[in-house]
Amino acid sequence: MQVFIETLEGLWKASAFSNISPQQLLMLLISFVLMYLAIVRGYEPLLLLPIAFGMALTNIPGANMFHYDFYLTADIDYGQVLHEGGLLDILYLGVKLQVFPPLIFLGIGCMTDFSPLIANPRSFLLGAAAQAGIFFTFLGACALSLTGIEELSFTLKQAGAISIIGGADGPTAIFLTSKLAPELLGSIAVAAYSYMALVPVIQPPIMRALTTKKERSVKMEQLRTVSKRERIIFPIAVTVIVSFIVPDATPLVGMLMLGNLFKESGVVDRLVKTAQNELMNIVTIFLGITVGATATAENFLSVKTLLIVGLGLIAFSIGTAAGVLFGKLMYVLTGGKINPLIGSAGVSAVPMAARVSQKVGQETNPSNFLLMHAMGPNVAGVIGSAVAAGVLLNILG
Amino acid sequence: MYNALTLLSAVKPVNPQDDWSLVFATVVTGMVVVFFILLLLIGFIMLMGKVFYRGEKKIKSESENKTAESIITHSTPERTKNTYNNGINGEIVAAITAAVAAIGEDEGKTYAIKNISKRKNAPRSDRTSGWGAAGISESMRPFVK
Numbered sequence: 001m002q003v004f005i006e007t008l009e010g011l012w013k014a015s016a017f018s019n020i021s022p023q024q025l026l027m028l029l030i031s032f033v034l035m036y037l038a039i040v041r042g043y044e045p046l047l048l049l050p051i052a053f054g055m056a057l058t059n060i061p062g063a064n065m066f067h068y069d070f071y072l073t074a075d076i077d078y079g080q081v082l083h084e085g086g087l088l089d090i091l092y093l094g095v096k097l098q099v100f101p102p103l104i105f106l107g108i109g110c111m112t113d114f115s116p117l118i119a120n121p122r123s124f125l126l127g128a129a130a131q132a133g134i135f136f137t138f139l140g141a142c143a144l145s146l147t148g149i150e151e152l153s154f155t156l157k158q159a160g161a162i163s164i165i166g167g168a169d170g171p172t173a174i175f176l177t178s179k180l181a182p183e184l185l186g187s188i189a190v191a192a193y194s195y196m197a198l199v200p201v202i203q204p205p206i207m208r209a210l211t212t213k214k215e216r217s218v219k220m221e222q223l224r225t226v227s228k229r230e231r232i233i234f235p236i237a238v239t240v241i242v243s244f245i246v247p248d249a250t251p252l253v254g255m256l257m258l259g260n261l262f263k264e265s266g267v268v269d270r271l272v273k274t275a276q277n278e279l280m281n282i283v284t285i286f287l288g289i290t291v292g293a294t295a296t297a298e299n300f301l302s303v304k305t306l307l308i309v310g311l312g313l314i315a316f317s318i319g320t321a322a323g324v325l326f327g328k329l330m331y332v333l334t335g336g337k338i339n340p341l342i343g344s345a346g347v348s349a350v351p352m353a354a355r356v357s358q359k360v361g362q363e364t365n366p367s368n369f370l371l372m373h374a375m376g377p378n379v380a381g382v383i384g385s386a387v388a389a390g391v392l393l394n395i396l397g
Numbered sequence: 398m399y400n401a402l403t404l405l406s407a408v409k410p411v412n413p414q415d416d417w418s419l420v421f422a423t424v425v426t427g428m429v430v431v432f433f434i435l436l437l438l439i440g441f442i443m444l445m446g447k448v449f450y451r452g453e454k455k456i457k458s459e460s461e462n463k464t465a466e467s468i469i470t471h472s473t474p475e476r477t478k479n480t481y482n483n484g485i486n487g488e489i490v491a492a493i494t495a496a497v498a499a500i501g502e503d504e505g506k507t508y509a510i511k512n513i514s515k516r517k518n519a520p521r522s523d524r525t526s527g528w529g530a531a532g533i534s535e536s537m538r539p540f541v542k
Contacts, residue, residue, distance in 0.1 A: 121442040124435040131431050135424040142413035142420045155411050156419070228505045229449050230442075237441055245434055266503070380435065387434050391427045395419075 019061035023297035030300075031056040031292075034190065043197035047170060047288045051189055054088065054292020055300075065089070066293040071096055071182060092290040096182070100287040101175035102255040107280030108171070108382070109235070109259020110272050112350065116376040118230050119223035122330065123342070123373075127380025129326030130346025131388045133166030133319025138392075141311055151303045157181050160396040162308050165192045166315025167385030168199070169348035174291060175252060176389045179397055186295025187305040191312040199352045200359075202313070203320050207344050207360050210324045215331055216364040218339040220373045231264040242387060248397070249390025253383060320344045323377065345374040348381040485513055 012018055034052035038045040058066045065086035070077065076096065081089050094100040117123050141159035144152050154162065161181035164173045165188060173192040177185045195202065208216075235257035243250040262272045327343025341361050345353040357374035413420050490513055501508045 118442055118446070121439040121446075124439045124442075125432075128432045128435040132428065135427045138427075139420065139424050142417075145413045153412070156413055157411075159413065160423075224446075225502060227449050228503070230445055233445060233449075234442070237445075238438060241437055241441065242434055245437075246430065383438075384431055384435060387431050388427055391430050392423070395423050395426065 027059040050288025051292035054289035058293040101171035105256040106259040109256040115226040123376030126377035127384040130323035132322035137315035138163035165312035235261040246390040252386040342374040345378040
Protein backbone atom coordinates (compact mmCIF):
# COMPACT_ATOMS: atom_id res chain seq x y z
CA MET A 1 0.00 0.00 0.00
CA GLN A 2 2.85 2.32 0.95
CA VAL A 3 4.57 1.57 -2.36
CA PHE A 4 1.34 2.27 -4.21
CA ILE A 5 0.97 5.66 -2.51
CA GLU A 6 4.62 6.52 -3.13
CA THR A 7 4.23 5.59 -6.79
CA LEU A 8 1.19 7.82 -7.08
CA GLU A 9 3.07 10.62 -5.36
CA GLY A 10 5.93 10.21 -7.77
CA LEU A 11 3.54 10.29 -10.72
CA TRP A 12 1.88 13.40 -9.37
CA LYS A 13 5.21 15.19 -8.87
CA ALA A 14 6.30 14.32 -12.40
CA SER A 15 3.00 15.34 -13.92
CA ALA A 16 2.36 18.70 -15.54
CA PHE A 17 -0.32 19.49 -12.96
CA SER A 18 2.21 20.02 -10.22
CA ASN A 19 4.82 21.71 -12.43
CA ILE A 20 2.87 24.06 -14.66
CA SER A 21 3.34 27.77 -14.14
CA PRO A 22 0.62 30.42 -14.65
CA GLN A 23 2.51 31.68 -17.72
CA GLN A 24 2.49 28.23 -19.29
CA LEU A 25 -1.21 27.91 -18.55
CA LEU A 26 -1.81 31.23 -20.28
CA MET A 27 0.19 30.03 -23.28
CA LEU A 28 -1.98 26.94 -23.47
CA LEU A 29 -5.06 29.15 -23.52
CA ILE A 30 -3.53 31.30 -26.25
CA SER A 31 -2.82 28.17 -28.27
CA PHE A 32 -6.47 27.13 -27.89
CA VAL A 33 -7.56 30.54 -29.21
CA LEU A 34 -5.28 30.16 -32.21
CA MET A 35 -6.68 26.67 -32.83
CA TYR A 36 -10.17 28.17 -32.74
CA LEU A 37 -9.15 30.83 -35.25
CA ALA A 38 -7.62 28.21 -37.52
CA ILE A 39 -10.41 25.61 -37.35
CA VAL A 40 -13.58 27.62 -36.89
CA ARG A 41 -12.67 30.92 -38.55
CA GLY A 42 -10.41 29.39 -41.18
CA TYR A 43 -7.43 31.74 -40.56
CA GLU A 44 -4.62 30.18 -42.62
CA PRO A 45 -5.30 26.79 -41.04
CA LEU A 46 -2.58 24.95 -42.94
CA LEU A 47 0.05 26.67 -40.86
CA LEU A 48 -1.75 28.27 -37.96
CA LEU A 49 -3.12 24.93 -36.71
CA PRO A 50 0.28 23.18 -36.44
CA ILE A 51 1.79 26.37 -35.02
CA ALA A 52 -0.94 26.53 -32.37
CA PHE A 53 -0.51 22.86 -31.50
CA GLY A 54 3.26 23.18 -31.34
CA MET A 55 2.73 26.07 -28.96
CA ALA A 56 0.56 23.86 -26.77
CA LEU A 57 3.03 20.98 -26.78
CA THR A 58 6.03 23.12 -25.85
CA ASN A 59 4.23 24.65 -22.88
CA ILE A 60 3.35 21.35 -21.25
CA PRO A 61 5.96 20.96 -18.50
CA GLY A 62 7.80 17.69 -18.47
CA ALA A 63 6.96 16.85 -22.08
CA ASN A 64 10.55 17.67 -23.09
CA MET A 65 9.61 17.75 -26.75
CA PHE A 66 11.53 20.96 -27.35
CA HIS A 67 14.49 22.55 -25.56
CA TYR A 68 14.97 26.10 -26.70
CA ASP A 69 18.28 26.41 -24.82
CA PHE A 70 19.89 23.92 -27.26
CA TYR A 71 19.65 26.58 -29.95
CA LEU A 72 20.66 29.73 -28.10
CA THR A 73 24.12 29.93 -29.64
CA ALA A 74 25.07 29.97 -33.29
CA ASP A 75 26.98 26.67 -32.86
CA ILE A 76 24.54 23.84 -32.32
CA ASP A 77 25.66 20.85 -30.27
CA TYR A 78 24.22 18.20 -32.55
CA GLY A 79 25.20 15.42 -30.16
CA GLN A 80 23.15 17.03 -27.42
CA VAL A 81 20.19 17.47 -29.78
CA LEU A 82 20.29 13.84 -30.84
CA HIS A 83 20.89 12.34 -27.41
CA GLU A 84 18.90 14.62 -25.17
CA GLY A 85 16.47 16.25 -27.53
CA GLY A 86 12.85 15.46 -28.15
CA LEU A 87 10.98 15.04 -31.42
CA LEU A 88 10.56 18.75 -31.98
CA ASP A 89 14.24 19.44 -31.22
CA ILE A 90 15.22 17.22 -34.12
CA LEU A 91 12.56 18.59 -36.44
CA TYR A 92 13.55 22.15 -35.52
CA LEU A 93 16.89 21.57 -37.19
CA GLY A 94 15.00 21.97 -40.46
CA VAL A 95 14.08 25.51 -39.41
CA LYS A 96 17.40 26.41 -37.81
CA LEU A 97 19.42 25.16 -40.79
CA GLN A 98 16.99 26.94 -43.15
CA VAL A 99 15.85 23.82 -44.94
CA PHE A 100 12.07 23.99 -44.55
CA PRO A 101 11.24 27.50 -45.89
CA PRO A 102 13.05 26.94 -49.22
CA LEU A 103 11.28 23.58 -49.59
CA ILE A 104 7.95 25.32 -49.05
CA PHE A 105 8.97 27.79 -51.76
CA LEU A 106 9.67 24.83 -54.06
CA GLY A 107 6.07 23.77 -53.64
CA ILE A 108 4.82 27.33 -54.07
CA GLY A 109 6.82 27.65 -57.29
CA CYS A 110 5.12 24.50 -58.61
CA MET A 111 1.73 26.06 -57.93
CA THR A 112 2.43 29.58 -59.20
CA ASP A 113 1.66 30.85 -62.68
CA PHE A 114 3.94 33.75 -63.58
CA SER A 115 2.20 34.39 -66.94
CA PRO A 116 0.35 37.54 -65.76
CA LEU A 117 3.68 38.94 -64.61
CA ILE A 118 5.48 38.04 -67.84
CA ALA A 119 2.61 39.48 -69.90
CA ASN A 120 2.75 42.76 -67.97
CA PRO A 121 6.26 43.16 -66.52
CA ARG A 122 5.43 46.61 -65.14
CA SER A 123 3.74 44.66 -62.34
CA PHE A 124 7.22 44.13 -60.95
CA LEU A 125 7.29 47.80 -59.97
CA LEU A 126 4.15 47.37 -57.91
CA GLY A 127 5.67 44.30 -56.26
CA ALA A 128 8.76 46.36 -55.45
CA ALA A 129 6.77 49.32 -54.11
CA ALA A 130 4.85 47.11 -51.69
CA GLN A 131 8.13 46.09 -50.05
CA ALA A 132 8.37 49.65 -48.68
CA GLY A 133 6.36 48.31 -45.77
CA ILE A 134 9.30 46.16 -44.79
CA PHE A 135 11.90 48.91 -44.75
CA PHE A 136 9.79 51.62 -43.15
CA THR A 137 8.80 49.23 -40.39
CA PHE A 138 12.47 48.45 -39.89
CA LEU A 139 12.95 52.17 -39.33
CA GLY A 140 10.01 52.24 -36.94
CA ALA A 141 11.22 49.23 -34.96
CA CYS A 142 14.65 50.85 -34.63
CA ALA A 143 13.03 54.14 -33.58
CA LEU A 144 11.51 52.43 -30.55
CA SER A 145 14.97 52.31 -29.04
CA LEU A 146 14.79 56.10 -28.76
CA THR A 147 12.44 55.59 -25.81
CA GLY A 148 15.43 54.31 -23.85
CA ILE A 149 13.25 51.59 -22.28
CA GLU A 150 14.82 48.19 -22.79
CA GLU A 151 11.48 46.35 -22.80
CA LEU A 152 10.35 48.49 -25.72
CA SER A 153 13.59 48.35 -27.70
CA PHE A 154 14.73 45.95 -30.37
CA THR A 155 18.20 45.17 -31.62
CA LEU A 156 18.98 45.73 -35.30
CA LYS A 157 18.58 42.03 -36.05
CA GLN A 158 15.27 41.84 -34.23
CA ALA A 159 14.04 44.95 -36.06
CA GLY A 160 15.00 43.34 -39.37
CA ALA A 161 13.15 40.14 -38.50
CA ILE A 162 10.01 42.02 -37.41
CA SER A 163 9.95 44.20 -40.50
CA ILE A 164 9.71 41.20 -42.86
CA ILE A 165 6.14 40.69 -41.63
CA GLY A 166 5.34 43.52 -44.05
CA GLY A 167 6.22 41.21 -46.92
CA ALA A 168 3.20 39.08 -46.01
CA ASP A 169 5.18 35.98 -46.83
CA GLY A 170 5.23 33.28 -44.17
CA PRO A 171 8.17 31.14 -45.34
CA THR A 172 10.29 34.25 -45.98
CA ALA A 173 9.47 35.57 -42.51
CA ILE A 174 10.44 32.27 -40.92
CA PHE A 175 13.59 32.01 -43.06
CA LEU A 176 14.82 35.46 -42.06
CA THR A 177 13.74 35.32 -38.42
CA SER A 178 15.37 31.95 -37.80
CA LYS A 179 18.64 33.54 -38.87
CA LEU A 180 18.37 37.03 -37.39
CA ALA A 181 16.23 36.66 -34.28
CA PRO A 182 15.24 33.06 -33.53
CA GLU A 183 14.04 34.10 -30.07
CA LEU A 184 11.20 35.99 -31.76
CA LEU A 185 10.29 33.22 -34.22
CA GLY A 186 7.08 32.17 -32.49
CA SER A 187 5.73 35.72 -32.13
CA ILE A 188 6.68 36.75 -35.66
CA ALA A 189 5.26 33.59 -37.24
CA VAL A 190 1.96 33.96 -35.41
CA ALA A 191 1.77 37.65 -36.36
CA ALA A 192 2.72 37.00 -40.00
CA TYR A 193 0.20 34.24 -40.58
CA SER A 194 -2.55 36.04 -38.70
CA TYR A 195 -2.14 39.14 -40.85
CA MET A 196 -2.02 37.05 -44.01
CA ALA A 197 -5.39 35.66 -43.01
CA LEU A 198 -6.65 39.19 -42.30
CA VAL A 199 -5.73 40.55 -45.76
CA PRO A 200 -9.43 40.82 -46.78
CA VAL A 201 -10.07 42.85 -43.63
CA ILE A 202 -7.00 45.10 -43.48
CA GLN A 203 -6.53 46.02 -47.14
CA PRO A 204 -9.91 47.24 -48.46
CA PRO A 205 -10.25 50.33 -46.20
CA ILE A 206 -6.73 51.44 -47.14
CA MET A 207 -7.42 50.84 -50.83
CA ARG A 208 -10.68 52.83 -50.77
CA ALA A 209 -9.12 55.66 -48.77
CA LEU A 210 -6.25 56.15 -51.21
CA THR A 211 -8.12 55.90 -54.50
CA THR A 212 -10.95 57.74 -56.20
CA LYS A 213 -13.98 56.07 -57.71
CA LYS A 214 -12.75 56.96 -61.18
CA GLU A 215 -9.42 55.28 -60.52
CA ARG A 216 -11.05 52.18 -59.05
CA SER A 217 -13.26 51.73 -62.09
CA VAL A 218 -10.41 51.61 -64.61
CA LYS A 219 -10.66 48.56 -66.85
CA MET A 220 -7.31 47.26 -67.94
CA GLU A 221 -6.45 45.84 -71.35
CA GLN A 222 -6.51 42.11 -71.77
CA LEU A 223 -3.13 40.54 -71.15
CA ARG A 224 -1.27 39.02 -74.07
CA THR A 225 -0.71 35.27 -74.20
CA VAL A 226 2.65 34.14 -72.93
CA SER A 227 4.54 31.50 -74.86
CA LYS A 228 5.83 28.32 -73.29
CA ARG A 229 9.38 29.32 -74.15
CA GLU A 230 9.04 32.54 -72.15
CA ARG A 231 7.59 30.66 -69.21
CA ILE A 232 10.56 28.29 -69.23
CA ILE A 233 13.24 30.96 -69.60
CA PHE A 234 11.70 33.19 -66.91
CA PRO A 235 12.58 31.09 -63.83
CA ILE A 236 16.10 30.45 -65.07
CA ALA A 237 16.69 34.14 -65.75
CA VAL A 238 15.22 35.30 -62.44
CA THR A 239 17.39 32.85 -60.50
CA VAL A 240 20.58 33.93 -62.23
CA ILE A 241 19.88 37.67 -62.07
CA VAL A 242 18.71 37.75 -58.45
CA SER A 243 21.32 35.32 -57.13
CA PHE A 244 24.20 37.13 -58.77
CA ILE A 245 23.21 40.42 -57.14
CA VAL A 246 21.97 39.16 -53.76
CA PRO A 247 23.34 35.66 -53.16
CA ASP A 248 21.67 35.48 -49.74
CA ALA A 249 18.31 35.39 -51.50
CA THR A 250 19.31 32.30 -53.53
CA PRO A 251 17.79 29.63 -51.23
CA LEU A 252 14.34 31.20 -51.46
CA VAL A 253 14.34 32.57 -54.99
CA GLY A 254 16.23 29.57 -56.37
CA MET A 255 13.81 27.02 -54.94
CA LEU A 256 10.79 29.11 -55.97
CA MET A 257 12.06 29.23 -59.52
CA LEU A 258 13.07 25.56 -59.54
CA GLY A 259 9.51 24.63 -58.63
CA ASN A 260 8.20 26.91 -61.35
CA LEU A 261 10.59 25.45 -63.90
CA PHE A 262 9.41 21.95 -62.98
CA LYS A 263 5.85 23.05 -63.67
CA GLU A 264 6.47 24.96 -66.88
CA SER A 265 8.84 22.42 -68.45
CA GLY A 266 6.04 19.86 -68.56
CA VAL A 267 8.51 16.98 -68.50
CA VAL A 268 8.61 16.24 -64.77
CA ASP A 269 4.94 15.87 -63.97
CA ARG A 270 5.55 13.45 -61.14
CA LEU A 271 8.02 15.79 -59.44
CA VAL A 272 5.51 18.61 -59.74
CA LYS A 273 2.78 16.51 -58.17
CA THR A 274 5.07 15.47 -55.33
CA ALA A 275 6.31 19.01 -54.67
CA GLN A 276 2.79 20.45 -54.77
CA ASN A 277 1.29 17.81 -52.53
CA GLU A 278 3.27 15.33 -50.47
CA LEU A 279 6.45 17.35 -50.00
CA MET A 280 4.60 20.60 -49.31
CA ASN A 281 2.29 18.94 -46.80
CA ILE A 282 5.09 17.16 -44.94
CA VAL A 283 7.25 20.26 -44.70
CA THR A 284 4.24 22.39 -43.70
CA ILE A 285 3.52 20.06 -40.80
CA PHE A 286 7.14 20.00 -39.61
CA LEU A 287 7.63 23.73 -40.08
CA GLY A 288 4.41 24.70 -38.37
CA ILE A 289 4.77 22.51 -35.34
CA THR A 290 8.40 23.43 -34.71
CA VAL A 291 7.81 27.15 -35.18
CA GLY A 292 4.97 26.88 -32.69
CA ALA A 293 7.26 25.04 -30.31
CA THR A 294 9.53 28.09 -30.08
CA ALA A 295 6.66 30.05 -28.53
CA THR A 296 7.52 29.22 -24.97
CA ALA A 297 6.07 31.30 -22.16
CA GLU A 298 9.40 33.11 -21.62
CA ASN A 299 9.70 34.06 -25.30
CA PHE A 300 6.09 34.85 -26.08
CA LEU A 301 4.62 36.52 -23.01
CA SER A 302 6.31 39.87 -23.12
CA VAL A 303 5.61 43.44 -24.13
CA LYS A 304 7.75 42.76 -27.17
CA THR A 305 5.17 40.30 -28.52
CA LEU A 306 2.50 43.01 -28.41
CA LEU A 307 4.91 45.41 -30.09
CA ILE A 308 5.60 42.81 -32.78
CA VAL A 309 1.88 42.42 -33.42
CA GLY A 310 1.51 46.19 -33.63
CA LEU A 311 4.55 46.68 -35.85
CA GLY A 312 3.41 43.82 -38.06
CA LEU A 313 0.11 45.58 -38.66
CA ILE A 314 1.96 48.80 -39.48
CA ALA A 315 4.27 46.95 -41.89
CA PHE A 316 1.34 45.36 -43.66
CA SER A 317 -0.59 48.60 -43.92
CA ILE A 318 2.37 50.58 -45.22
CA GLY A 319 3.06 47.87 -47.79
CA THR A 320 -0.54 48.01 -49.02
CA ALA A 321 -0.53 51.81 -49.08
CA ALA A 322 2.80 52.00 -50.88
CA GLY A 323 1.60 49.58 -53.54
CA VAL A 324 -1.63 51.52 -54.09
CA LEU A 325 0.19 54.87 -54.21
CA PHE A 326 2.66 53.54 -56.75
CA GLY A 327 -0.31 52.22 -58.68
CA LYS A 328 -1.73 55.75 -58.71
CA LEU A 329 1.57 57.03 -60.05
CA MET A 330 1.44 54.43 -62.82
CA TYR A 331 -2.18 55.39 -63.50
CA VAL A 332 -1.06 58.97 -64.12
CA LEU A 333 2.01 58.04 -66.14
CA THR A 334 0.10 55.60 -68.39
CA GLY A 335 -2.76 57.99 -68.98
CA GLY A 336 -5.27 55.99 -66.97
CA LYS A 337 -4.49 52.50 -68.23
CA ILE A 338 -3.44 50.98 -64.90
CA ASN A 339 -5.96 50.46 -62.11
CA PRO A 340 -4.24 51.52 -58.85
CA LEU A 341 -6.08 48.79 -56.93
CA ILE A 342 -3.74 46.15 -58.31
CA GLY A 343 -0.90 47.87 -56.43
CA SER A 344 -2.20 46.51 -53.14
CA ALA A 345 -1.63 43.00 -54.47
CA GLY A 346 2.11 43.67 -54.34
CA VAL A 347 2.16 42.14 -50.87
CA SER A 348 3.02 38.48 -51.22
CA ALA A 349 -0.19 36.99 -49.85
CA VAL A 350 -0.90 34.90 -52.97
CA PRO A 351 -3.67 34.71 -54.14
CA MET A 352 -5.70 36.42 -51.42
CA ALA A 353 -4.36 39.93 -52.09
CA ALA A 354 -5.19 39.59 -55.81
CA ARG A 355 -8.71 38.45 -54.92
CA VAL A 356 -9.12 41.50 -52.68
CA SER A 357 -8.15 43.77 -55.60
CA GLN A 358 -10.75 42.00 -57.74
CA LYS A 359 -13.43 42.35 -55.06
CA VAL A 360 -12.82 46.04 -54.35
CA GLY A 361 -12.67 46.76 -58.08
CA GLN A 362 -16.00 45.04 -58.62
CA GLU A 363 -17.64 47.07 -55.86
CA THR A 364 -17.23 50.13 -58.11
CA ASN A 365 -17.63 48.43 -61.46
CA PRO A 366 -19.22 44.95 -61.39
CA SER A 367 -17.98 44.18 -64.88
CA ASN A 368 -14.36 44.85 -63.97
CA PHE A 369 -12.18 41.71 -63.77
CA LEU A 370 -8.90 42.66 -62.17
CA LEU A 371 -7.91 39.24 -60.84
CA MET A 372 -5.41 38.25 -63.51
CA HIS A 373 -3.98 41.78 -63.65
CA ALA A 374 -3.54 41.73 -59.87
CA MET A 375 -1.82 38.33 -59.97
CA GLY A 376 1.15 40.01 -61.69
CA PRO A 377 2.06 42.27 -58.75
CA ASN A 378 1.05 39.51 -56.35
CA VAL A 379 3.64 37.03 -57.61
CA ALA A 380 6.14 39.86 -58.15
CA GLY A 381 5.76 40.56 -54.44
CA VAL A 382 6.88 37.02 -53.64
CA ILE A 383 10.11 37.65 -55.54
CA GLY A 384 10.39 41.16 -54.08
CA SER A 385 10.02 40.02 -50.47
CA ALA A 386 12.58 37.25 -51.00
CA VAL A 387 15.02 39.83 -52.39
CA ALA A 388 14.29 42.16 -49.47
CA ALA A 389 14.96 39.29 -47.05
CA GLY A 390 18.24 38.58 -48.82
CA VAL A 391 19.29 42.23 -48.49
CA LEU A 392 18.41 42.32 -44.78
CA LEU A 393 20.25 39.06 -44.21
CA ASN A 394 23.30 40.34 -45.99
CA ILE A 395 23.44 43.63 -44.08
CA LEU A 396 22.30 42.51 -40.63
CA GLY A 397 23.22 38.82 -40.57
CA MET B 398 26.36 46.41 -55.69
CA TYR B 399 27.47 43.29 -53.84
CA ASN B 400 30.60 45.06 -52.55
CA ALA B 401 28.47 47.91 -51.22
CA LEU B 402 26.28 45.43 -49.40
CA THR B 403 29.33 43.62 -48.04
CA LEU B 404 30.81 46.88 -46.78
CA LEU B 405 27.59 47.76 -45.04
CA SER B 406 27.48 44.38 -43.38
CA ALA B 407 31.12 44.46 -42.30
CA VAL B 408 30.27 46.87 -39.48
CA LYS B 409 27.92 45.13 -37.12
CA PRO B 410 26.56 47.25 -34.31
CA VAL B 411 23.95 45.48 -32.19
CA ASN B 412 21.56 48.27 -31.29
CA PRO B 413 20.13 51.02 -33.48
CA GLN B 414 21.46 53.74 -31.19
CA ASP B 415 25.00 52.45 -31.84
CA ASP B 416 24.85 53.39 -35.50
CA TRP B 417 21.87 55.28 -36.91
CA SER B 418 23.62 55.70 -40.22
CA LEU B 419 23.50 51.93 -40.68
CA VAL B 420 19.76 52.01 -40.02
CA PHE B 421 19.12 54.62 -42.70
CA ALA B 422 21.60 53.01 -45.06
CA THR B 423 19.75 49.69 -44.67
CA VAL B 424 16.43 51.30 -45.57
CA VAL B 425 17.76 53.18 -48.58
CA THR B 426 19.94 50.32 -49.81
CA GLY B 427 17.14 47.82 -49.38
CA MET B 428 14.64 49.81 -51.45
CA VAL B 429 17.23 50.68 -54.09
CA VAL B 430 18.39 47.08 -54.47
CA VAL B 431 14.85 45.69 -54.65
CA PHE B 432 13.84 48.25 -57.28
CA PHE B 433 17.07 47.79 -59.21
CA ILE B 434 16.73 44.02 -59.42
CA LEU B 435 13.08 44.17 -60.38
CA LEU B 436 13.82 46.84 -63.02
CA LEU B 437 16.49 44.54 -64.44
CA LEU B 438 13.93 41.76 -64.57
CA ILE B 439 11.42 44.07 -66.29
CA GLY B 440 14.02 44.87 -68.93
CA PHE B 441 14.84 41.23 -69.47
CA ILE B 442 11.21 40.15 -69.71
CA MET B 443 10.37 42.95 -72.15
CA LEU B 444 13.30 41.91 -74.31
CA MET B 445 12.22 38.28 -74.09
CA GLY B 446 8.69 39.28 -75.02
CA LYS B 447 9.88 41.20 -78.07
CA VAL B 448 11.94 38.23 -79.27
CA PHE B 449 9.62 35.32 -78.55
CA TYR B 450 6.15 36.84 -78.57
CA ARG B 451 6.64 38.78 -81.80
CA GLY B 452 8.17 35.71 -83.41
CA GLU B 453 5.28 33.48 -82.38
CA LYS B 454 2.73 36.13 -83.40
CA LYS B 455 4.28 36.18 -86.88
CA ILE B 456 4.15 32.40 -87.23
CA LYS B 457 0.58 32.34 -85.96
CA SER B 458 -0.62 35.02 -88.40
CA GLU B 459 1.06 33.21 -91.28
CA SER B 460 -0.67 29.95 -90.47
CA GLU B 461 -3.97 31.74 -90.01
CA ASN B 462 -3.69 33.26 -93.47
CA LYS B 463 -3.24 29.80 -94.97
CA THR B 464 -6.51 28.37 -93.68
CA ALA B 465 -9.71 29.37 -95.40
CA GLU B 466 -12.15 29.06 -92.48
CA SER B 467 -12.16 31.55 -89.59
CA ILE B 468 -10.67 30.20 -86.39
CA ILE B 469 -12.47 30.22 -83.10
CA THR B 470 -9.95 31.02 -80.38
CA HIS B 471 -10.58 30.50 -76.67
CA SER B 472 -14.11 30.25 -75.40
CA THR B 473 -16.93 31.73 -77.42
CA PRO B 474 -19.79 32.32 -75.08
CA GLU B 475 -21.43 34.68 -77.60
CA ARG B 476 -21.88 31.90 -80.14
CA THR B 477 -23.16 29.39 -77.67
CA LYS B 478 -25.23 31.63 -75.45
CA ASN B 479 -28.58 30.06 -74.94
CA THR B 480 -28.22 27.90 -78.00
CA TYR B 481 -27.80 24.20 -78.17
CA ASN B 482 -25.08 22.51 -80.21
CA ASN B 483 -26.29 19.09 -81.27
CA GLY B 484 -28.40 18.97 -78.13
CA ILE B 485 -25.53 19.92 -75.82
CA ASN B 486 -26.01 22.69 -73.30
CA GLY B 487 -24.19 25.95 -74.16
CA GLU B 488 -22.40 25.96 -70.81
CA ILE B 489 -20.92 22.53 -71.49
CA VAL B 490 -19.75 23.69 -74.91
CA ALA B 491 -18.13 26.73 -73.25
CA ALA B 492 -16.40 24.51 -70.69
CA ILE B 493 -15.08 22.14 -73.37
CA THR B 494 -13.89 25.09 -75.47
CA ALA B 495 -12.11 26.63 -72.48
CA ALA B 496 -10.43 23.30 -71.64
CA VAL B 497 -9.21 22.88 -75.22
CA ALA B 498 -7.96 26.47 -75.27
CA ALA B 499 -6.07 25.87 -72.01
CA ILE B 500 -4.41 22.76 -73.45
CA GLY B 501 -3.55 24.71 -76.58
CA GLU B 502 -2.02 27.50 -74.53
CA ASP B 503 0.14 24.99 -72.66
CA GLU B 504 1.37 23.53 -75.91
CA GLY B 505 1.72 26.88 -77.64
CA LYS B 506 -0.84 25.94 -80.31
CA THR B 507 -4.32 27.09 -81.28
CA TYR B 508 -7.01 24.47 -81.73
CA ALA B 509 -10.25 24.96 -83.61
CA ILE B 510 -13.33 23.12 -82.43
CA LYS B 511 -15.35 22.13 -85.44
CA ASN B 512 -17.97 19.94 -83.85
CA ILE B 513 -19.14 18.71 -80.47
CA SER B 514 -21.59 15.87 -80.26
CA LYS B 515 -22.63 13.26 -77.72
CA ARG B 516 -21.41 9.74 -78.24
CA LYS B 517 -24.36 7.47 -78.48
CA ASN B 518 -24.24 3.73 -77.90
CA ALA B 519 -20.60 3.74 -76.84
CA PRO B 520 -19.17 0.23 -76.48
CA ARG B 521 -19.38 -1.09 -72.90
CA SER B 522 -15.59 -1.11 -72.51
CA ASP B 523 -15.58 2.60 -73.25
CA ARG B 524 -18.27 3.54 -70.77
CA THR B 525 -15.91 4.18 -67.85
CA SER B 526 -16.70 7.59 -66.36
CA GLY B 527 -14.12 10.34 -66.72
CA TRP B 528 -13.31 10.13 -63.01
CA GLY B 529 -12.86 6.40 -63.20
CA ALA B 530 -10.55 6.71 -66.17
CA ALA B 531 -8.51 9.36 -64.38
CA GLY B 532 -8.20 7.10 -61.34
CA ILE B 533 -7.01 4.17 -63.45
CA SER B 534 -4.52 6.41 -65.24
CA GLU B 535 -3.21 7.69 -61.91
CA SER B 536 -2.70 4.18 -60.55
CA MET B 537 -0.96 3.02 -63.71
CA ARG B 538 1.31 6.08 -63.88
CA PRO B 539 4.35 4.54 -62.10
CA PHE B 540 4.29 1.64 -64.55
CA VAL B 541 3.97 3.66 -67.70
CA LYS B 542 6.95 5.58 -69.06
